[in-house]
Amino acid sequence: MRSDERRELILQAATDVFGKSGYVGTTTADVAKAAGVSQPYVVRLFGTKEQLFLDVINRALALLLAGFRSALDDTDSDVPLERRMGLAYVNQLNQHGLLLSLMHAFVLGREPVIGAAARHGFMAVYRFLRDEAGFDADQVQQFLAFGMLINTMIGLDMADEFEGDPDVREMMQCVFPEKLDMVRKLSAEQSA
Amino acid sequence: MRSDERRELILQAATDVFGKSGYVGTTTADVAKAAGVSQPYVVRLFGTKEQLFLDVINRALALLLAGFRSALDDTDSDVPLERRMGLAYVNQLNQHGLLLSLMHAFVLGREPVIGAAARHGFMAVYRFLRDEAGFDADQVQQFLAFGMLINTMIGLDMADEFEGDPDVREMMQCVFPEKLDMVRKLSAEQSA
DNA sequence: AGTCTAAGTAATCGTTCGATAACAACCGCC
């Protein structure tokens, strides 16, 4: 296999594993096993584990912004822009661990290299909302806040607790008044 | 010193360190150094690093709910309840790493023990908002979403990037339209 | 056929970390 194809496969596997266990909690052997290659090969392709994680979150941000731009360009829809953007965000749950890897990066601001990359990525999203989506300040705040809440619910793995606990069910309905079916479906796919 | 006093000192130190580096990224030696004791003593007082982290987040949740209850009982104020609750949340930034340790737990839902504790803690907050604060579904969603956004901004360490980058300044003003001064002040204390 | 290069692995090394064991100092108490 060509090395650039192998890189992409490893990046996909690493996105899932980093999303589940975080940056420090993920070993290069975990990534290698998920990608079906040997551990030293992962290290040789990316140099260091830190560089691998940086590549993972930069790829995740590129995919996220690409999804946003698709939603933005879908002008013949009668769905309002804010809702199209929200759906584009939730659709990223198709890629297991993509939003979660970003979230892990977002709470590591004190890590010198990763923190800087995380801040830069977050600001890229902000600039997109402001400049390309044309959101005003309140729209930006609502969008970012709800996005972080989604990330937290995914990180908590709350959907798997959905069945059985009526309080959890009620909380999820309260937090996702309409997107719940989609979130549940995507979460089920994620577990499979 | 009595061991229960020492335990509290270690819990405070551990809250800061776990908040900065996360659960896996923090070593028991880091906690011991921050608390001014030896590393084996930390392990002996708490059994395992996992149990120490569980104690940290349970203490953080107890303090958080206690702050909420104080805001709830402050009925002679003319400040509306939602705002009092928001201020109570932001006031938790006085304890370095308290909200951040919780956030680290919230993204580890797949960890069997920590994930279960994190979900339980999050649900305790939800039940408080619903039963004690009397929030309706929309108020709960807004409160939780904004809280997670605050946590993310703290995790990103975005306030330290405040000076210098006009986009960061603008984003922070957009996200914290009125609480910005408080957040900045508390963040400065945190760095000191 | 023979050689060069890219793709990939097995073996292993040095470090770090959580935990354990053994030991030391203080303090109340009879």
Add this chain to the structure above:
DNA sequence: GGCGGTTGTTATCGAACGATTACTTAGACT
């Protein structure tokens, strides 16, 4: 004024991890 329990330390062990080295295999080109 020894004695037991509590508080705390130093030394160290075994496992895990990231990284390095050396080796192997498979095409591509002449």
